[in-house]
Amino acid sequence: MFRTLFVANKASSCSASTPLKAFRCLARAGYSVKANREEAKELESPEELAQKSKLKAKPIDYSNNAPVNPKKKRPFLSGSKYESRVYQLPKWKEALGEIVIRSFNLDMDKVRAGPVAGSYYYALCKEQGLQFENEPLSTTARFFYEDLKLPRTFSQWFQITILHEWILFxxxxxxxxxxGRNYQQKLVDRTFSDIELRLFDEMNVNxxxxxxxxxxxxxxxxxxxxxxxxxxxxxxxxTLAAAIWxxxxxGRKxxxxxxxxxxxxxxxxxxxxxxxxxDREFAMGKFKFVSPDETVYRLTAQQEAEMKENVKRKYEEMDRNPDLLPSERSKLSYDN
Amino acid sequence: MSSAVRGAAVQLVKTIEKLPAERMKHMVSLKESQLERFKPVAGLEAGAHGSKQKPTLQEIKDIISRTSGPLGLQKEALKKVQEAFPQEQYTAEAIQEQTKSLNNILSNKYRDYYAVGDKLLKPQGNPAYYQRLMDEIEGKKKETFWTAMRTVVLGK
Known part of the structure; x- marks a missing residue:
């Protein structure tokens, strides 16, 4: 029963994300608006900044480069079909889930922590520093391993992952x-269960x-x-720089x-x-990390007001809609 | 080593010395390690800045009680990393760049540009979170057994 519920929620949050694309564009506009470039001309993206360094320092133990080379690669999140991006839940299961949510009056904000923080946000954090031998790196991973010259090891991947998790915390x-506490808990739980499986399957720990x-x-x-x-x-x-170092x-010299x-x-x-x-957007999983080759510019007061107005309008409309599915309901604030 | 490099390194050492002292004793310190690294380049005496000072027993106990494996590294590995003194070839330009970056960090350029405000610094779910953390670090207001139990039970 519980599983159906989890799934119903997941499927519906996926379908809900299509009309939300427009909003995401708006949120993204926050860091690509040309007008704001004037005030911060000297700002470059973190990647450009790192690349222009002329100090040719190498990590000390460069021989200790040990890209993950698994005998058997684990699926990115899990083998379960419910976590795959292409799986469509049968309509009757979806309906059953909605009935359960309605009849037991379940707190969807609480239930949503699993699929959003435990699955979606964990996947975001995990993929930032993921690296395998003989496989091309993602943009963010290239920033960390090639531009910042961090060693390609499993524990380095863990450090990159927890940096991103902390940002979400x-x-x-x-x-x-x-x-919030529940979201944090789900994220941490998922991290350790995944690491345990990765240690056995990919790092050959017996x-x-x-x-x-x-x-x-x-x-x-x-x-x-x-x-x-x-x-x-x-x-x-x-202090932040020292902590990152x-x-x-x-802590390398x-x-x-x-x-x-x-x-x-x-x-x-x-x-x-x-x-x-x-809160509402974040809890619904509308956040994505900004890639290191992009520059974030501050929003002007006007842009910010406009963005908030749009968000408010969208969620007010959603909350007023009598046909809104029980699984899509949320009591979290959308105007903070 | 050319005088240009030395001059740049002197500037860099001065900038590194502006880094605030850490509030807690950690296994490694950014300031100390960088002073140790650049003082010889600047032709200054390395180790004059207390980097050779032995940590007190209290500090060692403190570090041990905080973490079982500092930085998650084996102790020998950590020692190896710390002792390895890479032979680096510096150019004046590269060192000036280091100084510039360090100045950006010291002037809190990014904290001020990307100011997040009270929304995140006094978070709604736990407004005293950061303040309690800082009070504890700075020793202003230590956690007692009862406040600790309260955190365990209520979570905040």
Whole structure:
């Protein structure tokens, strides 16, 4: 029963996303509007910034480059058909799900944490630094491994993933406590269950004891990193830079300050975009990380007002619609 | 080493010295490690800035109690990374670039440009989150057993 429910919600949130495309374009307009370029001419994208460095520093242990080379590759999220992008839920299952949600009056904001934070947002974080031997890297992965010259290892992938997860945590904290906490929990749960499976399947770890040790280690890295990044976010850029250096760059001595600056810029820009999103949009999974080769420009007051107006109009209309499916309902605010 | 490189490195060392001291003692420090790296290039005496000072027993205990495997690395690996002194070829231009980037970081360019405001810094779900964290780090207001239990039960 529960599974049907989860699925119903997932399928409906997918179908809902088509008319929302227009909105996403608007949200994206926030960092591609030409008018704002004047005020920040010297800003370049984090990637351009990192590439212009003339310091030819290499990671010390370059021989320690160990791209993940799995014997058997795991499916990106899971083998379950319900998590595949092409699967369409049969209509009767969808209807049954809606009936269950309506009759038990389920809190969809709470239920949605699984498919949105546990599946969609985890997938976002995971793919940022994903790398396999003999496979081309994604744009973001190229930024991290080639421009910032980070070693291509599994634990480096983990560091990149938790940096992105922390960025999402910052926004989740600003949701109502009950929901934000649940989103964080789902994201972390999914991270560790996925890492465990990856250790066995892709990193050829055979012993459960050793896998447990790794997991404990990753757990303490996550706690330390979240703590250090939080301190950096709240205080200043030099603290954030030091936190990034200790965690993402592994505290290596021959770090390039230009790279550090580019990363600080990358992180601050993502958080800025998140700060402009309402709870409702974020909780519905409308966020995507800005690619490092794009530059985020500040919104003018007018653009921001216009964007908020559009969001408000869209969700007001949605809430007023009597035919809105029970699974698409949400009580989260859309005007903050 | 040419005088241009040395001059640039002196500037860089001065900039690195402006980095604020860390609020907590960590296994490695950005400021110390970079001073150690660039002071020889600038022709200055390395290690004069307390980088050779031994951590106190209290600090060691503190670090150990916070993490089992610092940075998730094996202790030997961490030592190896720290000890390896790569022979780097610096140019004056590259070092000036480093100084410029560091100045951008020090002037909080990005924090101010991408200001997020109270929406994220006093998050609705947990408004005191960051303030409590900072109070704890700076030792202004330590968590007691009861406040800790409250966090465990209520989650905030």
């Amino acid at each position: 910052v926004r989740m904290r600003a949701m109502p406590f009950k929901y 012993s459960g004891r050793i896998a447990d040790q790794y997991l404990k280690d990753f757990n303490s890295q996550l706690r330390g990193a979240v703590f250090a990044y939080d301190e950096g976010l709240f205080t200043d850029d030099s 200790r965690n993402l760059f592994g 021959n770090v390039d300050m230009v790279h550090l600056e580019a990363t600080v810029r990358y992180v601050r820009a993502q958080i800025y975009v998140l700060s402009k999103m309402s």
